[in-house]
Amino acid sequence: MSPDAIQEAASTLAALRTTPAFRLDRLPPACRPADESQGYLVNDALQARLTAAGYGPVCGYKLGCTTPLMQQRIGLDHPTAGCIRASQVFQGELAISHEAARNLGCENEIAVRLGKDLPLSGTHWTAESVAPYVDTVMGSIELVEQRYVMHEDARRANIATVIADDFWQWGAILGRPVANWRQHDLAAHRAVTLLDGVPQGEGLGSAALGHPLRAVAWLANHLATRGRTLTAGMIVQTGSLVAPLRPAAGQTVACNHGPLGSATFRWLA
Numbered sequence: 396m397s398p399d400a401i402q403e404a405a406s407t408l409a410a411l412r413t414t415p416a417f418r419l420d421r422l423p424p425a426c427r428p429a430d431e432s433q434g435y436l437v438n439d440a441l442q443a444r445l446t447a448a449g450y451g452p453v454c455g456y457k458l459g460c461t462t463p464l465m466q467q468r469i470g471l472d473h474p475t476a477g478c479i480r481a482s483q484v485f486q487g488e489l490a491i492s493h494e495a496a497r498n499l500g501c502e503n504e505i506a507v508r509l510g511k512d513l514p515l516s517g518t519h520w521t522a523e524s525v526a527p528y529v530d531t532v533m534g535s536i537e538l539v540e541q542r543y544v545m546h547e548d549a550r551r552a553n554i555a556t557v558i559a560d561d562f563w564q565w566g567a568i569l570g571r572p573v574a575n576w577r578q579h580d581l582a583a584h585r586a587v588t589l590l591d592g593v594p595q596g597e598g599l600g601s602a603a604l605g606h607p608l609r610a611v612a613w614l615a616n617h618l619a620t621r622g623r624t625l626t627a628g629m630i631v632q633t634g635s636l637v638a639p640l641r642p643a644a645g646q647t648v649a650c651n652h653g654p655l656g657s658a659t660f661r662w663l664a
Contacts, residue, residue: 415495537566
């Protein structure tokens with residue numbers, strides 16, 4: 396992509412993010428990223444525009460398609476990464492007007508917070524090698540926004556654009572941070588999603604690439620290919636363990652992680 400095409404795509408995606416009434420079918424051919432690498436280049440340009448629009452700094456990353464469930468739903472056999480902005484992170488619970496966003500979905504995830512910077516040293520990261528850099532772990536909800544006019548069978552064709560747009564990311568609701576997370580088997584950890592108090596599904600931490608910290612390691616390796624690293628204080632949402640829910644106005648979604656806390660989202664009617 397040319398620099399001008401990258402900026403044109405970023406401008407359109409910034410308008411998509413900041414204008415709730417706007418939905419996008421596809422980017423114009425002249426500025427549509429052709430593959431994932433171009434999608435990440437557009438995402439870089441988008442981040443600069445979101446910062447200028449007052450969304451706050453990038454404070455972490457969300458991972459998409461780390462679980463078989465989501466890979467099958469999206470039609471992609473490997474993970475992706477998107478940015479999380481500080482202004483879109485909420486603690487414990489969130490209740491907002493149904494008109495404030497477009498058809499938000501709730502994904503039940505394990506999130507981690509880094510306690511110190513990962514060195515950018517050419518290391519190939521593993522679950523074991525990233526573990527000493529993890530400070531706290533918590534249950535979370537990733538809020539994903541359907542900003543696109545898109546049918547299920549068209550998602551694969553739009554994947555580069557969705558990567559450019561943070562892979563549907565809208566916000567993160569974080570449960571209480573758990574410092575003694577090493578006492579818990581994160582792979583065997585069970586998460587439950589409830590809608591208005593009624594269980595809708597459950598999943599294990601092992602769904603995220605076999606272990607949530609393997610998902611963090613994948614992200615660290617991905618960032619390293621782009622000359623970047625995870626830094627102290629950043630959060631990482633490691634992927635949806637349970638099928639996403641899209642509540643209706645007036646409904647409440649709770650993601651219960653037992654010893655790792657819970658997170659709640661409620662649409663106000």
